[in-house]
Amino acid sequence: MSDAFVQLSDVTLMYGKSVAVPDLNLSIREGELICLLGPSGCGKTTTMRAIAGLLDPASGSIHIDGRDVTRVPANKRGIGLVFQSYALFPHLNAFENVAFGLRLQKLPEAEIRERTEAGLATVGLKGYDKRKPAEMSGGQQQRLALARSLVMKPKVLLLDEPLSNLDARLRLEMRTELQRVQKETGVTMVFVTHDQAEALALADRIVLMKEGKIEQLGTPADLYARPETAFAAEFMGFENIFRVEGSKVVTDSGTLELGFAPASPLLAWRPDGVSVGSGPHQGRVLATSFAGAHREYVLDTPLGPVKADAAIELPEVAIGETLAFDLPEATARPLSA
Amino acid sequence: MNTSSRLLANWVILGLTLTFLIGPFLIIILAGASDTSYLAFPPEGLTLRWYLKVFTVESFRASFLLSMALAVFGTLAALLLGVPAAYALNRYALPGAETVRTVVAAPIIVPGIIVGLALLRYLVVPTGVTVTLALFMAHTALVLPYAVRVVSSSMHNLRADMEEAAVLLGCSRFQAFTKVVLPNIRGGVLAAFILGFVTSFNQVPVSLFLSGPGVRTLPIDMLAYMEITFDPSVAALSALLAFMSLAIVFVAERLLGFSRYV
Amino acid sequence: MFRNTREGLALALPAAIFSTLLFLVPVGILLSEAFRFEGGWSLQGYIDFFATPLNRTVFLRTLKLGALVAGTAAVIGYAAAFCIVNLGPRARGTVFGMVVLPLMISPVARTYAWIVILGRTGIVNEAITGLGLSDTPLRLLFTETAVFLGLLQLFLPLMIISLVSAMENIPRDVIPAARVLGASWLAVFFKVILPLTKEGLVIGGTLVFTGSLTAYITPAILGGSKVLMLETLLYQRVNVSNDFVSASVIAMILIVMSFSANLLLKKIASARS
Known part of the structure; x- marks a missing residue:
């Protein structure tokens, strides 16, 4: 497992008294776009939240870039997350949303300005600085949420069903956009979705999950052609x-x-x-x-x-x-x- | 019925209802201006002396200041207790959340006069706590349910993932609250303050038993004054208080659409 | 992240403890007083209370006035709410605002107006003597009617607000549909509007009823010692005769009424969601 950039070892995740994910082992390589795929309730979002530090594992360990982060709080992990709802700050304009994390680091104003503008430009939102989230379309909000995470130069960027709130045309557009951003920045991405077409189109590797366990892991071509179980086969059409x-x-x-x-x-x-x-x-x-x-x-x-x-x-x-x-x-x- | 006569009937009914609800205020305003030493309506001659006299009555001045202080500090204290409680009730899956909710809402259910009496008998008398402090605590508790309810409802639409996003961007939990939650519930907190202020300022029953020499809230003082004096100054004061409430509510409505929080 | 129970309790408990110490404990002790008798526990306090004719009269009068005010408010409330709902959006906002505003104004001020209207030199008596209907002014203050009017004016807005929000939820075309099907306006009211606004009526009715029951200022100013209600009786018992057992009984009656009304409201609210 020498090439593992993110390593989950025997991770058990609980919600209250019920086990959501038992004994999960998963390694993610640096710079890859990995997709957690499965129906709702399969543990994919739970797993993602554990990587982010929003949920503490009941047992097991999580390593990122060689460092044990199991007990590192979410605000010190250096991980980006694009929420399904985007979770933009409604009281701040686009610029301030993107600059939010940079300001917390108390960077010099000039650097904040420069990085924020670059971030907005990366996602194609140049000139939208003064808009409030409520004044932006769904696609623009999505880009803004992406920029807000990217400017922090996260080690890993997590995306929770980021395309599910967009209409069909925008969804296709954002797919290519995400791929472009990933190639440009080289950031390791973990993408959560229940849409197999999305997973097949985007991912370097797909982790198909069922009831908290990994059902099958492989490249899209692999999974598409050679599902191993009835569940995987059904998901692959x-x-x-x-x-x-x-x-x-x-x-x-x-x-x-x-x-x-x-x-x-x-x-x-x-x-x-x-x-x-x-x-x-x-x-x-x-x-x-x-x-x-x-x-x-x-x-x-x-x-x-x-x-x-x-x-x-x-x-x-x-x-x-x-x-x-x-x-x-x-x-x-x-x-x- | 044709449309125009229906419209007419509509406005007649509304006119009568509104006259019943609002008319008394107009009457009070004029009664306070009557140039008589007794209450009269229609006013016999018009004067502003009763309106001016209100400001010179020593006990009114003292009780106004007390009521003001109770309303401001009682409401602030209620918000200090209520905002964290509202936050916790919205964000955490607390065991006994329902109990906490019921206990905090209790002051609305229990009639104020009983609370005042109970505090007098079992707090002020045995512990020697001053009446002023007891009043302050009673008003705080009285406003607490409103504070929790109004702040809760403005927090209700605030998704938890916004705070998670803030934390992932480097905020501590406390910073996430001050930088993300608070700016977004500011309107609700202000609305709660105004509602609490008005409720506390107008409150009578709680303060009824909690009064002592020189310690009386304004409404209680008015009740006492009208028992001995029958001049129009209470009418004048009532009119002034009505104007004050209206001004507060009007400004609040203009500033933050107050009515959607109530 | 928000599953840390200890953190949540730390935030919620100060408010709960404050309310418990300042409300539940003192009020609980007060309520227990009526059950204490010669060192033991008994219902003697309640038996004595209801054995006194004046107490019975006040108890029944309070219930009667509460019911009357709630009933009258319902009738006026339906008419007013129906008219408000039929207004255009702008007029509706203004009228609704005028209905709500009085709630923000000091009840002392609101009640005092009735002294001006009903007093010996008030507007009604001026009119009566002016028209020569009577030589001497009528005694209108310190009557049940005065208390009734004061309470109605105080609490009518609550009924109108409840009914307006109930009527806003009636699907748009239901009433025209009923009319087209041949229902008279009376039938429309009883068969369509009433069943669809039942909840609003119960909510408004409960608020007005408990409000009237637990009002102090209105009976104090407009009823005085001639027309006592439970709250003014309680005040008298404590201040005039130092009778805390009666006070405790009255407190229990008021709390039980208020609490059951609150339970009813909660039940309606939860049945709806």
Whole structure:
């Protein structure tokens, strides 16, 4: 673990008497953008708060840049956090929001001015110094919160669902913005989200969490192509997940013969991994929708509903009619139980 | 009913109600200006002498100063106790928070006259605490529930993560409070001060038993004065007090939209 | 970060301790006095209190006036609140402000006005003698009517405020919808407005009722010793006859009433959220 910049060792986090995160081990490399991904309540925000020092671990230790910070209070840790709500100071204008931390360090006025203006410029808010947060749009508030953390030159910058309050277009814009800022500043970023598309697009590595534990850790490409559990597969868009019995897949509603005998207890297919138009099985079309590059079908099969994407060149099959399909071995992803 | 007659009916009802609520003040203002040595309305002749006399009555001057001091310092003390309590009740998951809330709100529920009597009998008499000090403490306690309630409601919309942000930027917990929380609840604290001041200044029942030689709040002094003298000076003083309250509330409303805190 | 209970208690406890020592303890001792009798505990204080005809009269009169004031305030309050809600936003703010303002003014000043109105040389008597309806001025002060009017003027704003905020929550088109469906205005009131503003009515009613019950200044100035109410009776018992047992009984009655009203309000408030 020599390359670990942030190291969490056997960290247990409690809320009152209930354990939110048991025995977590995680190392983060310097300069990487790591994403904590998972549904709400999975412990990702809790973990982030522990790194920031807003929550003391019940046991275990946290090291940052080689130093044990487990007992170092939040205001002495040198960590930046961009809150989901931005947590801007409503009584201060943009300039003073960004200068807030610098002023606490009692830096010379000229340096405060210079660094604050540079910070505002970095996030594209040049000329907005005098605006109060309430007079800024959601995207601008987001940039302001980012600038406020960045000017402190934090060792680690934590971001708690920073894009969740923005509309779809702004969200895409801010994604590239965040990547640009990270490349420019080289700051180590820990990004918390429940949106897998966001995680896949942004992260160097993804930590998928479930019920306080790490379910799987890997690069986006890794996680996307090779989820290891049903939970990971579901999160990565494998919408058809079935139990395996011999050479059959099984659900509570019925079975289907595969024609091959997998070794894993579970198999999963993405909708685009299900072949449609030909195959040994028949399904009745329950729903169909046009999705640009392909057509999405929900088929009623002996297994229950199966989601399948058909190439747009294939003629549309109406609801109620039957469609041939196959669950091919080539696109099947074996999962552990 | 057509629209115009409905509108008329609307204003007639409102006019009557407002006359009932506000009319008495107009009557008092004029009654205080009556050029008679007894109370008369409509006033017989107009004079300002009763309005001027109010300022020369020694006991009024003393009791006005006492009421002023009680209202200012009692409210300040209540804020000193109430702001931290309101903060704690909003920010911490305290065991027994409900009990704390109930205890702090008790002064609103218990009629003032009982509090005054209880303090006289079980604080002033046995411990020899001066009546003035007992009055001060009683007024502090009386204002405390308002202080906690008004400050709480202005703190309610203040998200805790703002303080966390301040701490991560290097503030101590105390600095986070003074640099981030306090500037944002300033309006609420001011509103609480004004509400507390008015409540304390106008308060009668608590002070009823807590009076001694030379120690009387202004409203109590007025009650005593009107029992022996029947001249229009009490009307004049009442009118002046009404103006004072109105001026305070008006300025407060202009400055900070006072009414949204009450 | 905010889970440090000790820190939270350190901030909240001074206020709680202050209130406990200054309120709960002395008031508790005062309340216990009526139960102490010849060195032991008994209900004798209460039995004696209610055995006295004057005390019974005052007790019933206080309840009666409280109920009358609350009832009248409700009737006027509904009319006024309905009119206020129907105003445009600007006029509404002004009128509402005029309703609230009296609450900020000294109750002594507010009550004193009624002496000017109802006194021997007051406006009503001037009118009566002036019109030749009576040769001698009528005794209007120190009557239940005077106390009633004083209390009504004092507490009506509380009822109007409660009802206005209740009516503001009535969905916009409900009343026109009821009218279109053929309801008379009377039916609209009883079948639509009343059920939808029930909470506001209970809140306003409780505030006015307990306010009237525990008012001191108004009965003292306008009722005097002729029309005693519980608070003025308490004052008399203590100051004139040094009778702390009666004072303790009256205190208990007032606190029980005030406390149950507060519980009721809390229940309504929590049922709503």
